[in-house]
Amino acid sequence: MSESGKIGVSILAIVDIQGLTYTYPTSEKPALRGISLQVEQGEFLAIIGPNGAGKSTLCYSVAGFVPHFFKGKLEGKVQVAGLDTQSASLNDLVLKAGLVFQNPFTQISGAKFTVYEEIAFGLENTGVPREEMKERIERVMGLTGIADLAKRSPYALSGGQQQRVALASILIMEPEVLVLDEPTSQLDPIGTREVFQVIKDMSKRGMTIMMAEHKVEWVAEFADRVLALSDGEALLLGKAEEVLTSPRLPEHGIGVSRYTTAARRAIQEGLWPTGRRLPVTLVEAVEGFQRGQA
Amino acid sequence: MSTALTLYIDRNSRLHVLNPLTKVALTATLLTAGFALPEGWISYSIVLLIVVPLSALGRVWRQLVKATWKIVLPFAVSVFLIQGLFWGSGTPLFSIGSLSFKLEGISFAFLSVGRILLVVSVFMLFALTTRPDTLMLALTHIGLPGSFTYIVVTAIQIAPRFQARAATIVEAQRSRGLETEGNIFRRARALLPLVMPLVLSSLVDVEERAIAIEARAFNSSQPKTSLIKIPDSRGESITRWMFLLLMALAIGYRVIAKN
Numbered sequence: 350m351s352e353s354g355k356i357g358v359s360i361l362a363i364v365d366i367q368g369l370t371y372t373y374p375t376s377e378k379p380a381l382r383g384i385s386l387q388v389e390q391g392e393f394l395a396i397i398g399p400n401g402a403g404k405s406t407l408c409y410s411v412a413g414f415v416p417h418f419f420k421g422k423l424e425g426k427v428q429v430a431g432l433d434t435q436s437a438s439l440n441d442l443v444l445k446a447g448l449v450f451q452n453p454f455t456q457i458s459g460a461k462f463t464v465y466e467e468i469a470f471g472l473e474n475t476g477v478p479r480e481e482m483k484e485r486i487e488r489v490m491g492l493t494g495i496a497d498l499a500k501r502s503p504y505a506l507s508g509g510q511q512q513r514v515a516l517a518s519i520l521i522m523e524p525e526v527l528v529l530d531e532p533t534s535q536l537d538p539i540g541t542r543e544v545f546q547v548i549k550d551m552s553k554r555g556m557t558i559m560m561a562e563h564k565v566e567w568v569a570e571f572a573d574r575v576l577a578l579s580d581g582e583a584l585l586l587g588k589a590e591e592v593l594t595s596p597r598l599p600e601h602g603i604g605v606s607r608y609t610t611a612a613r614r615a616i617q618e619g620l621w622p623t624g625r626r627l628p629v630t631l632v633e634a635v636e637g638f639q640r641g642q643a
Numbered sequence: 644m645s646t647a648l649t650l651y652i653d654r655n656s657r658l659h660v661l662n663p664l665t666k667v668a669l670t671a672t673l674l675t676a677g678f679a680l681p682e683g684w685i686s687y688s689i690v691l692l693i694v695v696p697l698s699a700l701g702r703v704w705r706q707l708v709k710a711t712w713k714i715v716l717p718f719a720v721s722v723f724l725i726q727g728l729f730w731g732s733g734t735p736l737f738s739i740g741s742l743s744f745k746l747e748g749i750s751f752a753f754l755s756v757g758r759i760l761l762v763v764s765v766f767m768l769f770a771l772t773t774r775p776d777t778l779m780l781a782l783t784h785i786g787l788p789g790s791f792t793y794i795v796v797t798a799i800q801i802a803p804r805f806q807a808r809a810a811t812i813v814e815a816q817r818s819r820g821l822e823t824e825g826n827i828f829r830r831a832r833a834l835l836p837l838v839m840p841l842v843l844s845s846l847v848d849v850e851e852r853a854i855a856i857e858a859r860a861f862n863s864s865q866p867k868t869s870l871i872k873i874p875d876s877r878g879e880s881i882t883r884w885m886f887l888l889l890m891a892l893a894i895g896y897r898v899i900a901k902n
Contacts, residue, residue, distance in 0.1 A: 414854060440863045448858045454804075455851035458859065459797030462776055469870040471859035476868050483870075504800065518859060 363526055363557050364388035364411055364446075368425035371406060371415055380406040382581045384425070388526070388559060393552045395568040395589065396561040398578035399602040404561035407578070408450070408530040410434065411559055413442030430525040444475070447524030451531045453511035456518070457503040464506070464514055465490075465499040471522045485521050493517040493547050509540020516547055527551060529560040533567075545571070565606045569593055569629035577603055594627035608634035615641070649799050650710075650770040658701030662875045663778040664785070668886040670769045672893075677761040679893040681900060683750065686757030694764045703771040711764045719756045726752040775799050781873050789867065793856075805845070812840050 369384040381403045388394050396404045409415040416423045417439040427434040430445040450456065461467040465486060472482045490496040493513045498506060503514055512532055519527070529548065533541040545567055552558055552571055562568050568575060568589065575592035577585040579601040585592045592598075598605050606629045615621040615638070622641045628634040653659075658666075673693065677686040698704040727736075730748030737744055779792035816836050817823060823833045 412858065414857070418854060418857060439857060440860055443858050443860050448854070450851070450854070452848075452851055455848050456855040458856055459800045459852065460776065460793050462774065462800070466776075466870055470856075473868055473870060474860040474863045474865070476863075476865035478868060479870060479872065482868070486870075504804065515855075522859065 361390045362387035363390045363430055364559065365428040366410070366425070367427075369407075369410060369427055370424040371410060372422045373406075373419060374421045376421075378581075380581055381410065384578075384583055386576060386583070386586060388557060390525075390557050391555045393558045393560070393571050393573045395572035395575045396559065396578060397563070397565060397568065397575060397592075397598075397603055398561075398584075399604075401580075402578040402603075403581040404578055405450075405530050406581075408448065408528045408559065408561055411526065412446045412448040412528045413437070413439050414448070417442070443524075444522060445524055446526040446528050447519035447522055448528045448530070449512070449515050449519055449532050450529075451534045453508050453515055453535065456515035457511060458518075462502060463500055464495060464503055467503045467514060468517045468521055471518060475522070485523075489517045489521040492520065492550065494543070507540060508536045509543040512536060512540065512544050513547055516544070520551070526557045526559065529558065529562075531561050531563065533562070533564065541567075563604060565593055565604060566608070566630055569606065577601075579603065590626060590629065593629045606630070612637060649775050650767070651774050652703050652706060652771050654702045654772070656701045656703075656772070658697060658772045660874055662873055662879050663773050663781040664875075665879045665883055666769055666773055667778075668883040670765050672886040672890050673765050674762065675890040676893045677758055679897040681897070683754040683757055686754075686761040690757075690760055690764050694761075694768055698768050698771070701768070701772045703768070706771055707764060707767050710767050711760065714763050715756070715760050718759055719752075722755055722759075723749065723752045726755070777871060777873055780869055780871060783867075784873070793861075797852075805841075808844065809837075809841050812837055812844075816840075 365387050367385050369381055370379050371381045372379045384403075384407065386394075396407060398404050406415060409419065410423075410427050411429055411434075413429070413434045415421065416435060423435060429442065432442060432445055434442055458467060458470045461470060468486050468489060469482045472485065477485070487496075490499060493516055495510065495513050495517060498510060498514070503511065506514065516532070532548070533544050536544060541564070548558065548560070549571055558571075560568075560572075572589040574587060575585070575589045576583060577592055577595075577598060584601055584603075585595055585597060593606065594609055608628045608631060612621050612627045612634060620641050621627075621637060625637055625640065626633075628637050673689055677689055695704060695708070698707040726748040727744040728742050728748070730745040730751070733745030733747040735743040736746050736749065776796050779787075779796050783789050783792050813823060816833075821833055821836055822829055823837070824830070
């Protein structure tokens with residue numbers, strides 16, 4: 350067990366990005382400029398930033414869709430689990446980095462009539478034998494809490510359920526890195542909670558996760574480190590509690606936790622303990638305000 | 644809203660467990676017999692003595708009869724009226740006012756309706772007892788490209804959603820004051836604000852779905868496997884060849900009879 354308390358965390362960088370600059374084919378301005386970072390195995394890196402900051406582009410870059418699907422001009426280097434994303438094929442890369450994105454509906458393949466079969470779609474494509482498929486389906490359905498949905502049509506589910514099916518469909522392929530591009534942005538609060546619960550479980554099991562997300566309170570609960578992007582560039586990279594309370598975030602239009610905002614205001618009124626780190630979550634805020642009152 | 648544009652009804656029946664290709668061969672044989680053999684009663688006999696009993700075996704006879712009746716009845720009434728009354732010179736059977744029903748017209752209508760009844764009931768039996776994805780899988784096994792079968796199956800599932808989205812766009816645009824009813828010019832003007840959002844959103848969906856299936860290695864060069872095992876047996880294989888032989892015989896009989 351590592352310092353982070355997660356199972357199986359090592360100090361090996363499983364994602365290595367060096368000087369990544371990328372421009373989409375129909376754009377003149379780069380969507381990402383000079384991004385460099387390493388993600389350790391078992392680490393949870395959150396990516397925050399305003400709309401258009403490059404979060405999705407960074408996710409696609411790690412999963413290999415930049416440049417293989419979107420083409421465009423890529424400079425620099427991105428390595429995922431030992432594969433260079435420019436020289437390796439997309440078919441090889443998707444086995445290393447699994448991608449889940451915002452819209453639960455479009456992630457349903459449409460080729461299968463039940464959730465049970467939908468989850469196996471990726472394994473069918475990679476030639477996994479039938480008996481092994483069945484074992485992996487059962488295991489992944491348990492991990493994502495969708496065993497009771499097995500016989501239902503994927504199109505007859507709620508958004509949260511569909512997103513968990515999408516997660517299961519990727520997790521069953523046993524990627525080394527899980528890349529999530531705002532997986533809860535189109536979900537209601539219940540669906541959001543269901544999906545984050547699965548993500549939390551995966552993180553506890555030592556999965557390497559990169560997640561673009563706007564909901565900073567959830568990010569604070571899960572992330573080891575946070576990368577803040579602004580206009581395609583890395584603004585801040587560091588521990589979650591440091592980045593999420595940085596005054597530079599609101600300056601660049603990046604949303605902060607309401608508890609952080611409240612505490613900043615409280616400092617002016619002398620209601621927040623001097624020297625105490627600003628809160629991001631409700632629990633931190635309550636503890637801080639109680640200390641300030643004492 | 645239905646979850647898929649399919650007539651398939653899930654049942655535990657001996658018809659349902661047959662290999663889809665066997666059912667394709669059966670469908671083709673019944674249709675060939677109905678069209679190749681000239682006697683008008685052949686089609687009706689096939690429906691009454693083969694299709695309906697098979698639908699009972701498949702536990703879908705109620706759905707088959709109901710759906711077939713709904714489709715064929717209006718057609719049958721119009722064909723009998725038109726062919727019977729307007730056949731031209733022929734043997735009058737009975738008259739209504741100045742119009743008379745001709746024997747030859749009625750005979751032709753009898754033959755035509757029989758064939759329509761055969762086509763509708765046979766295809767209905769096939770659709771009610773065959774899952775589209777297993778059919779596509781069976782066709783892939785005999786060489787049809789996987790990408791083609793994917794397109795067919797996804798179209799079946801996604802079409803109802805496309806319809807629902809179109810309905811949502813119509814409601815949304817109406818709430819913004821777009822007038823969608825009235826004369827033809829008003830309706831034509833309303834087309835662009837309705838069609839453009841539908842097309843654009845569908846294009847976005849297509850791109851996202853392409854990414855999603857790529858993320859699941861759809862274009863992998865590995866030979867694909869299948870979670871679903873499509874049943875097949877030597878007996879079914881022989882049966883399919885027998886069906887092909889019967890089709891050849893029916894066609895041969897038709898050719899010889901014509902000459």
